[in-house]
Each structure stands twice: as C-alpha cells, then as structure tokens.
Amino acid sequence: MSNCYLIVIGGGAAGIFAALRAKKCNPDARVLLLEKTAVLLAKVRISGGGRCNVTHSCFDPKELTSHYPRGNKELLGPFHRFGPKDTIEWFQGKGITLKTEKDGRIFPATDSSETIIQCLLGEAKRLNVEIGLRQKIQTIEKTEEGFCIHLKEGESLHCKKLLLATGSSSQGYEWAKQLGHTIQKPLPSLFTFNVPTSPLKELSGISATDCELHLKGTSFRQRGPVLITHFGFSGPAVIKLSAWAAPYLFEKGYKADLIINWMPGSTPLPKRLMKKLKQDLHADCFRIEGKTTHREEFVTCGGVTLNEINFKTMESKICPGLYFAGEILNIDGVTGGFNFQNAWTTGFLAGS
Numbered sequence: 001m002s003n004c005y006l007i008v009i010g011g012g013a014a015g016i017f018a019a020l021r022a023k024k025c026n027p028d029a030r031v032l033l034l035e036k037t038a039v040l041l042a043k044v045r046i047s048g049g050g051r052c053n054v055t056h057s058c059f060d061p062k063e064l065t066s067h068y069p070r071g072n073k074e075l076l077g078p079f080h081r082f083g084p085k086d087t088i089e090w091f092q093g094k095g096i097t098l099k100t101e102k103d104g105r106i107f108p109a110t111d112s113s114e115t116i117i118q119c120l121l122g123e124a125k126r127l128n129v130e131i132g133l134r135q136k137i138q139t140i141e142k143t144e145e146g147f148c149i150h151l152k153e154g155e156s157l158h159c160k161k162l163l164l165a166t167g168s169s170s171q172g173y174e175w176a177k178q179l180g181h182t183i184q185k186p187l188p189s190l191f192t193f194n195v196p197t198s199p200l201k202e203l204s205g206i207s208a209t210d211c212e213l214h215l216k217g218t219s220f221r222q223r224g225p226v227l228i229t230h231f232g233f234s235g236p237a238v239i240k241l242s243a244w245a246a247p248y249l250f251e252k253g254y255k256a257d258l259i260i261n262w263m264p265g266s267t268p269l270p271k272r273l274m275k276k277l278k279q280d281l282h283a284d285c286f287r288i289e290g291k292t293t294h295r296e297e298f299v300t301c302g303g304v305t306l307n308e309i310n311f312k313t314m315e316s317k318i319c320p321g322l323y324f325a326g327e328i329l330n331i332d333g334v335t336g337g338f339n340f341q342n343a344w345t346t347g348f349l350a351g352s
C-alpha cells in the first residue's frame with residue numbers, strides 16, 4: 001500500500017505538465033504518474049509530423065479562445081494565467097530554442113519532437129516525479145481521505161488528489177462518469193472532406209489560397225486556403241470547418257453540401273483551376289460524402305462536461321480532490337498548436 005499527495009493518470013502532455021507543476025509547487029509532496037503503456041508522451045512524438053507544434057504565436061487570450069470550437073468560453077481565464085507566452089518562456093527557461101513559422105505555429109528549433117520529450121522527461125527526473133509505466137488500473141474508489149487506486153496486480157495506491165489526464169481514452173471517460181461526471185459524446189474533429197463526385201479530382205495537389213467555404217443550410221463558414229485532393233478537399237479552411245462543424249457533420253452521417261466561393265477577394269486562382277471551373281465561381285456546390293482522417297493532427301471533441309469543472313483550479317465541482325486536464329475535457333482546438341496549448345494550460349492549472 002502506498003500513499004501519495006497526487007496521482008496523475010495518463011502520461012501525455014497534460015499529465016506530465018501537471019505533474020511537473022505539482023512537484024514544483026510542492027517539492028516535498030509525493031507525485032506519482034501512472035501510464036498504461038510502455039512510453040510517455042507518445043502523441044508528442046508523432047505530433048506536427050514529428051516536429052511538435054508546441055503552441056501558437058497568438059498572445060491575446062480573447063483572440064486565442066477563438067481557435068477553440070469547444071472550450072472557448074471556459075479557456076479565457078486560464079489563458080490569462082498560462083498562455084502561449086508562458087509556454088514559450090517555460091521551454092526557453094529549460095534551454096529549448098523555439099521558432100515561429102510564418103503562419104504563427106511554434107516549433108522547437110531542432111524541428112524534432114524529441115527535443116520537447118527530452119525536456120519534459122528531464123524535468124520529471126530532476127523534480128523527482130515518480131513514474132509508473134505499464135500500469136493496469138482496475139478501479140478507482142473515492143475514500144474519505146481522497147482516492148484509492150486498485151491495480152490489476154492487487155496493489156492499492158492512496159492519494160489525496162487525483163488528476164485524470166487520459167486524453168481520449170474510453171477508460172478515462174468511464175472513470176469520470178463513475179466519479180459523478182457527465183461526458184459529451186466523443187467524436188472525431190479535424191478531418192478532410194470526401195467528395196466522390198468532385199469534377200476537380202484530376203487537379204489533385206492544386207491549392208487555392210483564399211476561398212470561402214460554407215456548409216449549405218448552416219451558419220458554418222470558414223475562409224482560407226483549400227487543397228484539392230484525389231478524394232475531395234483538404235487544406236486549412238477545410239480542416240477548420242471540420243472542427244467547428246464536427247458534431248453537425250457527425251449527426252448528418254458526414255453528408256452535406258459544401259458551397260465554395262473560389263474568389264471571395266482578389267487573390268487570383270491557379271490557371272488550371274480557373275479553366276476547369278465552369279460553374280459559378282462564387283457559389284460552386286459539392287456533395288460531401290464522408291471524411292478522411294487528417295494524419296498530421298487530429299483530436300477528439302467531446303469529453304468531460306465543462307460546467308462541472310472549476311476552471312480556476314481544474315478541480316471537479318462534483319467530486320472534491322478530482323482534477324482534469326487536456327483532451328479528456330470537452331475542449332478541442334483547430335490545428336496550429338492550440339491543442340497542446342490546452343494541455344499545457346489546463347495541466348499547469350491542475351498542478352498548481
């Protein structure tokens with residue numbers, strides 16, 4: 001039997017960052033992180049095409065929240081307390097050089113996610129965060145003093161405070177439910193549109209830099225670059241639209257009419273595309289019939305219901321001593337470093 005001040009379940013960006021913060025705030029307290037797999041920070045490793053888009057150079061909290069289809073209202077206060085500037089300072093303070101790309105995305109100067117992983121793991125070691133890998137948790141029990149974690153091997157761990165940072169794992173949602181929370185249905189976000197009948201497929205690879213997209217019959221709109229692919233449409237404006245409309249598109253079985261205004265401004269179109277577009281340039285209609293995962297970054301929308309959480313501390317309003325951070329919450333951002341920023345921010349607050 002083992003006693004801890006804090007047990008963190010989940011060794012992703014949010015869980016590790018929270019554990020580091022907790023140990024920094026309470027150096028003498030025992031902080032134990034339990035991870036079910038054999039590796040920590042697996043998603044950080046594959047993130048941003050192996051480069052890890054750590055955050056985004058958007059420093060106004062209000063503007064920053066506009067990049068979160070879910071969680072924008074709740075994240076405003078947290079971003080005032082720990083925003084992208086703090087993330088940058090945190091990593092720079094550990095000797096990591098970051099660089100900002102033209103579109104505002106921030107990466108380690110090495111262009112390698114390994115830099116971020118080694119930094120976080122080095123800190124965990126330095127601060128003496130205890131880490132248990134391949135941990136199979138059977139049940140979580142609420143006790144008078146806090147929580148009792150029953151492991152499959154028969155051991156029980158006791159803690160005063162418990163943080164669930166299990167990302168989009170169904171087990172994490174299940175524990176949250178057992179401890180009194182409600183879960184918004186987990187659904188995929190950040191995907192591209194399949195348009196099997198698209199007459200533009202032969203132009204696969206061509207981008208139009210300024211288009212306005214609109215899902216017919218809805219208020220979902222986005223403006224930005226569109227990439228023509230061999231299965232339909234991709235590109236920043238499409239991925240963003242998929243995030244904002246994720247629950248709607250799920251409900252419609254990923255079938256909808258996409259209206260594209262190819263030239264909402266004065267940016268000229270690529271010649272081959274211009275030639276091919278026979279219909280109205282300003283209201284071209286395409287039938288979406290399915291989605292494809294955007295391999296560079298995808299997230300789950302849905303998760304722990306936000307009004308059940310105190311966003312000053314990330315503590316549950318329902319179960320005292322229970323905290324949440326990261327993707328387990330019903331928060332998701334568009335691509336560009338916003339999802340990690342959510343993990344750093346909520347992890348920081350939960351660990352504080």
Ligand SMILES: Cc1cc2nc3c(=O)[nH]c(=O)nc-3n(C[C@H](O)[C@H](O)[C@H](O)COP(=O)(O)OP(=O)(O)OC[C@H]3O[C@@H](n4cnc5c(N)ncnc54)[C@H](O)[C@@H]3O)c2cc1C
Binds near residue numbers: 012037039042044168
């Ligand atoms: C391919 C890809 C690329 C991405 N690139 C970017 C990017 O460049 N920038 C960006 O901002 N976002 C990116 N994202 C999104 C980002 O990775 C996530 O938003 C972020 O990792 C969420 O962190 P988290 O700690 O909440 O969850 P996770 O990273 O999912 O971590 C959860 C951890 O909990 C563990 N766990 C789950 N269940 C249990 C259990 N029962 N017991 C113990 N442990 C458990 C998991 O094994 C995992 O280690 C990307 C996502 C993907 C899939």
